[in-house]
Amino acid sequence: MCEMAVLYFEYSNFNSNGARPMGITLWVVTFTSVKKTLSLLLVVSMGYGVVRPMLGGHGVAYRVLLLCLLYFVAFEELKLFKHLRNINDFSEKPKLLLMLLVVSFEHQSHTR
Incomplete structure (x- = not known):
């Protein structure tokens, strides 16, 4: 419920200003x-x-x-770069590593 409330405020601010607020996005x-x-x-x-x-x-x-701590760090970094920066500004190797970590963890959790 907290996540959806903060997400609502982020989208509301994004719609009115055209930019994502750093604090709410974090x-x-x-x-x-x-x-x-x-x-x-x-x-x-x-x-x-x-x-x-x-x-x-x-x-x-x-x-x-x-495993969960590594997933948390990788997911947090990937989403922060996705929301706060242009994902294309992120260099290819770290972006690929984070994406592979997140996808492999999510795939393994669904196959168990």
Whole structure:
């Protein structure tokens, strides 16, 4: 609900001024990144819960948290460059790396 409220204010300001406000856009991207990261964490944890009784064994929980943290950073950076800058100004190799990270995490979470 918070994400949609902030997104409404961003779009309203964008419609009236023709430019994205930096502060509101940062909040929108952060709320979206947190929501998607938590959903990834739940999907991966539930997938491991089907095949294992607990996530605590052999450092699996730490790997899952590291995966989610990496996804959060990659998704946040990609969306910030998409919303606040021209995506074509971003050099090709980092843009490709971020896109591949986000897409591979999302693909793996849907196949589990």
